Amino acid sequence: MFAYAQETRYIIKDPRTPRRKTPVGLIREKSNVILRQLLWTRRPFVAEFTDAKGNEIFTVRRPFRWINSSIYAEVDGKEVGVVHSRWHLWRRNYDLYLGNRQFAVENPGFWSWSFTLLDEDDNLVAIIDRKVRGVGWECMQHFTNASQYEVRFGDAGKGTDKVFCFAKDIQNDLRVFLPLDLPERAVALALAVSLDHDCFSRRRLGWVLRLLGA
Numbered sequence: 001m002f003a004y005a006q007e008t009r010y011i012i013k014d015p016r017t018p019r020r021k022t023p024v025g026l027i028r029e030k031s032n033v034i035l036r037q038l039l040w041t042r043r044p045f046v047a048e049f050t051d052a053k054g055n056e057i058f059t060v061r062r063p064f065r066w067i068n069s070s071i072y073a074e075v076d077g078k079e080v081g082v083v084h085s086r087w088h089l090w091r092r093n094y095d096l097y098l099g100n101r102q103f104a105v106e107n108p109g110f111w112s113w114s115f116t117l118l119d120e121d122d123n124l125v126a127i128i129d130r131k132v133r134g135v136g137w138e139c140m141q142h143f144t145n146a147s148q149y150e151v152r153f154g155d156a157g158k159g160t161d162k163v164f165c166f167a168k169d170i171q172n173d174l175r176v177f178l179p180l181d182l183p184e185r186a187v188a189l190a191l192a193v194s195l196d197h198d199c200f201s202r203r204r205l206g207w208v209l210r211l212l213g214a
Contacts (some may be wrong), residue, residue, distance in 0.1 A: 005036040008047070010193070025057070026050050027193065039064065041197045051191065060190040062197070071194040073186045081187030083194055092199055096187050103184075105191065115195060117188060125176050125190050127152045130200060147200050149192050153180055 012025035025171035031045035044064045049057045058080070062071040068085045079133045083105075094105035096117070103125065112131035131148040154176040180188060 005040060005043075007031055007036070007045075008196070023052050025052060026054075031188060036124065041201050042066075044156075047193060049050050049186070056194040058186050060193055062194065069194055069198050071190045073183070073190040075183070075186070081190070083191045085163070085194070085198060092195075094194070096190060096191060098187055101184075115191075117191075119178070123176070124154075125178070125180055125184075126154065128188070128192050130195075130197065147196060149196070151192055153185060153188070155179065 008027075008029040010027035012027065013022070014024045016161065017024070027049055029045050029047045031043055036042045041205045042065050045062055047060045047062075051057060058073060058075045060071050060073050062069065068087055071083050072079050074080045074081075081096065083094055083096050086093040086095055092105075092107040092115070094115075096103035096105065098104050102120055104122075106116045106118060107114070113132075115128040117126040117128070119125050129150045129152075131150050136159070146188065
């Protein structure tokens with residue numbers, strides 16, 4: 001109604017659990033209420049990743065941005081990796097850094113909701129998809145910015161030869177050259193949070209404010 005920006009919340013579910021009903025983790029944003037209204041998706045914030053019982057696993061920190069965004073993954077207050085967006089006229093490209101390793105995130109353009117993570121040798125290591133959940137859910141997303149994402153890490157084995165691909169096209173046999181370890185997966189999850197704010201969250205004027213303006 002009033003387009004009031006709230007702190008973002010995410011529920012993490014494991015597709016292997018029965019009917020995907022039981023959350024295995026939560027993500028909770030912590031940010032300043034005034035900066036949320038003024039800066040919207042450019043606002044600085046910290047988000048906690050916890051297990052289902054509320055025990056903190058790691059945190060991500062996203063500072064204020066003008067154009068390119070950055071998000072840092074931290075465990076016990078120590079930085080383990082960072083994600084920087086890389087400006088392009090139509091592609092949504094990111095670089096992930098963990099120690100001396102660099103991973104690239106490729107996306108063919110504005111029309112694609114699939115993001116492919118590649119290591120320094122261009123081997124597939126993970127895929128992040130924004131899911132389409134039907135007309136009803138997409139209508140709700142238009143008013144509330146509610147979205148669903150699928151993160152696929154895959155199993156060790158022969159990687160796919162597709163550079164741009166959707167998780168749904170690979171079914172259940174996603175094979176990667178070398179599985180990501182836990183810190184690397186933490187940075188990949190930090191990327192998913194950054195994608196939600198950079199690419200799929202939009203500022204809207206509430207319909208009550210529009211009526212008052214009219």
